Amino acid sequence: MLHHGDNLTQLRAQIADASVDLIYLDPPFNSGQAYYATGLRDAGPRFDDRWAWDATAFAAACEAVSPAMADVLRALMRLVGEGGDLAYCAFLAPRLVECARVLRPTGSIYLHCDVRMSHYLRLMLDALFGRANFRNEIAWAYRTGGVGKRTFARKHDPILFYSASAAYTFHPQYERIRYRKPFFSAKRDEEGWYADVLLRDVWEIPAVINVSAERSGYPTQKPLALLERIVTASSNAGDVVLDPFCGSGTTLVAAQRCGRCWIGIDANVDALTVAEKRLADASAAPQHL
Template sequence: MFETRSRFDRVSLRGRRPSRSNRALSQLYYGDNLDVLREHVADESVDLIYLDPPFNSNANYNVLFRSPTGGQSDAQIEAFEDTWHWNDKAEDAFDRVAHSGNTKAFDLLNAMRAFLGENDMMAYLAMMAVRLIELHRVLKPTGSLYLHCDPTASHYLKLLLDGVFGADKYRNEIVWRRTTSHNSSNRYGKIADTILFYTKSDSWTWNDVRTAYSEAQLGRYQEDQNGKLFRAENLTADRRNSNSGKFEWRGTTPPSTRGWAYSIEQLEQWWSEGRILKKRDGSPRMDGLKIYLEGLEGQKLQSVWTDIPRIGNTSAERLGYPTQKPVALLERIVAVSSNEGDVVLDPFCGCGTAIHAAEKLGRRWIGIDVTHLAISLIEKRMRDAFPEVQLAVEGTPKDLASAEDLAARDKYQFQWWAVSMVDAMPFGGKKKGADGGIDGIIYFKPDGRRTEKALVSIKGGQNVGVQMIRELHSAMEREKAPLGVFVTKTSPSSVMEKEAAAVGRFHSEATGKSYPRLQILTLAELFQGKRPDIPYVDPTAAFKQAARESTARQPILL
């Protein structure tokens, strides 16, 4: 056996990883990426863009949460609905492209509309077109864009990219084999995604990243008398139309159609170094140039990537977010197309794999997502993996007025944000059944061993009353939850406070203290830093904890 990992899959990173004090603060935005790009990202300010937008798969994707007891999922919260419809929003996106000044992009989009009609796919393409125009604007002249998609719409998206970036700025279609097999009864298994690679200009950032040789390639190597691994390469070349190299050397003459590929001086040097294999009579073999494995840089990246598997269901890397991509995939893209200190942008950042890879390799980054579930997951992921990360979150409520505005615009996003404020696990999603108005769960260990739960109810409206306290109490009894937390935008009445107090107290042997069983918190108190008074809260219950990354410079991509 021989070890090659230390030699391969590496990229030369210039200098040491920048210290945190010398790097600008990275940014996470909650909001529609079209609005965020226009309002917060300057022209030609981004070095690398990776986007993994919804594929228009007509599927709903859920974030899976699992209780600390390891049982079945306690909640499946709908992260996003990957379905688009032709409506006023789609018409508005189409109109924005028409008035963008990019006539080629609009001509393509208009032709697609004539072909497809006003259907779901056309709505998706209009949404993507207006955003691709903005992404082109913010990309530096030396920048690159990677668009991750599947065959559902990859051919249409490539046409849009040709219109926005120019067909001559297309560099590669990368095929990523994400799984080894996928059974289908009446068609070929779907095992790969497509990544479209474009650049802003004809001069772009490119780092030579090498990958490990395959087992088949390594099988060509053998040991010499000194135990060094080598393969044999041909010393001759096709010389049908040339007299070059047609000479006898040390008793060997190539066939009439071939000649020596190297000068006699070079051949003699290799002979003296023992680099030429010999025949039994001592003359040189024409296929006998020794190429040693030691010192080789590895295999250049090709456009088909088969060496990075998807994240398995039991992988420690899996966080429970739908469509999560492996960090290794994004590390490769970041390493190839950016340098330390560059800015990496992911406008559909989901669970934050691209910005995780960017942080790991010493880049600055901008992440954007339209759900508070994603923002909460990313914020926790980054703080778990990089405890010293300088992370700013924009777009989430920072005061009572902005919280009230979010509640008025989208009650579910408001609920998910408020649930994250009390470090609870979201529960129920948009399709509430017999949950009694439960919006979140806080797991805790009152004796340091057994796990109990506190139910969380979020109310963002103006009309709250004592009946809501009774409903939460009923849910606590039904679910055998010793504690409950009622979060309200408006101040509770004295009757509500009296009803909550009547639920009683909970005693923890571990702390020797008692706690109100049903606690009422206002949004104003949350902004002042107040949190539920609960003993031994499990900090890993809401989202799976990401593994902590090393703060040392990483010269090798694993």
């Protein structure tokens, strides 16, 4: 199911309590930029990631959230002061509360964010799910983007993984390590010695670039391989996967290819057009699992 509109309104109106098994969200990052679809710059921003202080919106967010989340927002106000950073946190807080409401007790949430905001968002997720339900901070590592000469090149995004309870769905994943020589329980195939070891929390997956086959033209599109890994690890066949900032629909395509049901929400109707096309193409293609 695809829903068009502000996800706060849509989550409240359309999604029942404890009805979703897995949530992945890739909201704006507070990057201070507007993002345009490839070739569509004249049509205006595809989505805007610039945040300005709004005292009324901040007060409304504090009213709308749980006491623990309101405490986090007020603590952040003391820490970061009034401004775009706090406006961004106040935007996400009630949306994260809705995500917690719709998640089943066996469910998990993955919040994809930016290194400049992840520590604030982690406090919010602690307030919602409890520190005991923090599972991982995954580093999605890539090689694209700018470099700086005064810092190490920033080449990863944090993805904060929390579960709704201790009884969460999780299927361990493996990665293949290659060896030059036989080593402990190494096996051998036509490429040489290898072992399949449990996957770490650092994931090297190439970003979607101009020449990627999967590129839709939608800005900030995430790789299908990243989403397929999350869907496979944290849901079962037939489960419901929700992406409330679905953009070009990468999560939905991954869910469909893995035999899961999906719900996508986006405020930008052009994003949903791209997502619909990708989903139709994925249906026409042979199923992945």
